[in-house]
Each structure stands twice: as C-alpha cells, then as structure tokens.
Amino acid sequence: MDATWLKPIVETKYLSTENAHRYRAILRYFYIQHERMRQYLFPEEVYAFLKQHEEFADYTEEELQQDLDQLVKWNNLIARQETSHVRTIEEFKKKRFRYQCSPYTVEIERMIRTLEQLGDSFGGSLERTRFDRLYASLSRMETIIASDFQEQPDEMHQVWEETFDYFKKIIQNSADYIAYLHGENLEERMTSESFLVYKEQFTAYLRDFIVALQKTSMQIEQLLEDLPEDGVRQFIEHVVDYERSIPRFADALPPRAVQIEEKWETWRSLCEWFLGRDGRESELSFLQYQTNEAIRRLTRVVQRLGERHHHFRSRKGDYLHLARWFSRLESIEEAHCLSAVVFGCFHTKHLVADFGATDNIYRDVWDEPPAEWVTKPRVRHYGEKKKPQAIEDKEREKEEARLRYLEEKAREEAELKQFVTDGKIVLADLPEVTPYVRKTLLGWIAKAMGREGQAMKTENGWVVNVVNKEGTICLRAEDGELVMPNYEIHVLSRGE
Known part of the structure; x- marks a missing residue:
C-alpha cells in the first residue's frame, strides 16, 4: 500500500x-x-x-x-x-x-x-456520439501501431489522452444517469399523470442509445481484440517518453517503468470494461441490461397510469356497442362464438406445476415432457413425512448428461456442415431446414451485420463473412417460411 x-x-x-x-x-x-x-x-x-x-x-x-x-x-x-x-x-x-x-x-x-452544482439528484447522460468518438480514437491508435509509430510523439500523446477522456466520460455520465433513473425523485415523478408527456422522450432517448451502443460496441470489441499487446505496450512507452520530456522542476517524478505499468493497467481497465475478465460479464453488458431494464420500467409505469386513467372512464358507450353487436346476431351459437372472442372462456381452471425449465432459450413448450403435480391435504396440522436419506453419487448421471450434450453439439455441427458448398452457405439453395439451423443462421447474420466487414466468429469456432446479394429469398423451415434478404454466408475457417 x-x-x-x-x-x-x-x-x-x-x-x-x-x-x-x-x-x-x-x-x-x-x-x-x-x-x-x-x-x-x-x-x-x-x-x-x-x-x-x-x-x-x-x-x-x-x-x-x-x-x-x-x-x-x-x-x-x-x-x-x-x-x-x-x-x-x-x-x-x-x-x-x-x-x-x-x-x-x-x-x-x-x-x-x-x-x-450537482444538487440533490444525479446528473449524467447517455450520449450516443461518445462511443463513436472512442471508436474513432481507437482506430487512430490502431493506424499508428500499424504504421510502426511514424507519427510524432505529441500526436500519439493526444490520441491517448482523447481515448481515455472519452472513456472516463462514458463511465461517469452513464453511471450517473442510470443512478438518476433509479433515484427516488424520478420514482415520485413517474407516479404522476404529468409523466405521460415525457414518456415518449424518455423511451426514444434510451432506445436510440441502445441501438447506437449495440452497433458501435461490437466494432470496439473487435478492435480491442485485434490490437496486438506488444504494439499497445510500445505505444504506451512512446506516450510516457513524451510526458517525461516535458520540462518540470519536480524532482519526485516516478520511475519510467512505474509510469508504463500504470498506463498499462489503465488500458487493461478499458479492455475489461468492454470485453470482461475471467469469464465474467463486461460492464458494457451490465450497462445494456440496466438501460433495457429502465425502458421496461418506464413501459410498466405508463401501462399502470393508463390503466388508472381508463379505470375512471365510463364504459357505457363500449357496452352499448357490444349490445348492438349481439342484437344483430341470428342464432345463439353465433352469440356464443362472439362471447368467446370478446370475453374469453368462462370458468377456466389454471394448473401450475413446479417444474424446472431448461436453460435452452430455443426450446419450445411442447418439446418439454409433462410435469407431475402431487396434491397435498389443505389442513392445518398436516405435516409431510420425511425420511433421512443418504447423499447419492450423481457422478455417472453428470457424465452421461455431458456426453449427451457433446453428442448433440456434434450432431448440430454436422448438420451445419452438410449445407456448406464450396466454402459458403447459400440460403437461397437450402432445402427445408430444422428450427435449430434457421435460428443459428439468422443469429450469425445478425451478429455479423453489426460488425465492420460483416465478419464474426461463431460459437463452434467458425469464422464467417456475410454477403448481402440482390433480391429476396424464402427460407423454408419445419416450423414455417421466412421471406428475407438474399444472404450468403462465406465460411473463412472452421477452427480445426
């Protein structure tokens, strides 16, 4: 210390x-x-x-x-x-x-x-342009490293200062604005009818920030992954040498190695904020989650305000319209059908089972096995009998589950490989595919279109490039058909 x-x-x-x-x-x-x-x-x-x-x-x-x-x-x-x-x-x-x-x-x-000037509430903002400026500054840094540091030292120092100035403002302003959205003052204002006037502005502001964030953050992540570590260290050495060349009378200047290490830790903080560390989610993902939560919270508040507003509104006109509608029907069967559409089913019973859902977000409800519900007496003095049980060894079940998972992944990858022809997947030439293939290909396209050059690395280690051709196609799958742009997925490498 x-x-x-x-x-x-x-x-x-x-x-x-x-x-x-x-x-x-x-x-x-x-x-x-x-x-x-x-x-x-x-x-x-x-x-x-x-x-x-x-x-x-x-x-x-x-x-x-x-x-x-x-x-x-x-x-x-x-x-x-x-x-x-x-x-x-x-x-x-x-x-x-x-x-x-x-x-x-x-x-x-x-x-x-x-x-x-701060007052009693948080300030801050979610500026879309700061991510663009940070990306431009990092691109400038990449260009200097690629040119073998041909720029002047003062120019490199300016690029370094601009990069971390934008980064610090992104952190401070976004943290303050998220805290402002969760503050008590805003909670109180949200409960008033006057908040409906600002609802569209708040929602549009947050939505535009999320769209710009998703577009630019992917480019920044890719750029940070591509920057060579040795090149960044050399860049830092040039910056430190320039700072030490500035005339100062201070005799307690820290050693050059200490200054280099401090700036390297600062650089690592920037990378960890966008990319995460040791398998943990990045702060960027947390910012996206907090912003999405704020949008959902605003939507819920507006919905509650709308329900409160409609609660006191007279429904006499609606009921008279429905009455005239029913009076024009010719038979009781038609009236029953209209009642089912307007009012829904009467005397419905809802059955709830405590069943652990799967972690697979693409699995549908009807793919799950039926759940069992054990009924228990609803009396005050009922106590469930419990017997002491030994701890069971689940190692074999775990190994079997792991092997099943690996077999499923191998089968899915083999299913994708059969559609690769001459190093590319032409969506227009595909036969009817399974829902897994459709969702996987669409996921690749969505991720690649957000990156510079429309290239990305898939979960199974493939490096693919998405090319948009002219016209539209119909992608046929077992669960339906999708009319979409004519894409081709070029497989650059399979990670083998």
Missing part, C-alpha cells in the same frame, strides 16, 4: 474548522482569480473583495493577515515576497508578500464547485 494513502490531508482543514467561513471566502476568491489567469494576489485585493459583503463588515486587515498566515501553514496558499518595487532596506524588511493558491487548493475548490 502506498504510504501517501495513509497521510492526513491538511489542505482540507479549512473546510470544517473554526472560522471556516472566512477561510472559504478567501480561497474561493483566490480560485476565481486563478481561473481568470491571475496567479498572485496582494492582501489589499483580498481585503477589498471581502469588505464588499455584509458578512465581513467588521473584518479587519489584522484578521486577514492572520487568516492568510494560517492558510500558508495548511499549504493552501504559497507566499512570495514582493521585491520588484523595493527602494530601501526598511521596505525590504517589511516583507510585503503576494499569495498564490496551491495546486491542492485549486482541485479542492474545483471539486466543491462541482458538488455545489
């Missing part, structure tokens, strides 16, 4: 100590002048500023000098003796000082200004 983490920060004492209102007013004035490119101030200027406010009506110059000396002790101000207009030795001995706020103070005041 770095020893600097454990040291107290004396520069923040002025925020909560006695006479904090005086210290804060003085340092806020120094910060404002620093932002206006005025670095050094005389005590007379500070005193004149404070006397303009009623809170400092009884403030004296001696108290100001004491406060300035204390702030110098806390390292909030840097005192510098003014010697440019000294004419006598007596004037020099008086030690007239000018003051400058320290770098710590500037950052503290900057943070306080941000906190003051």
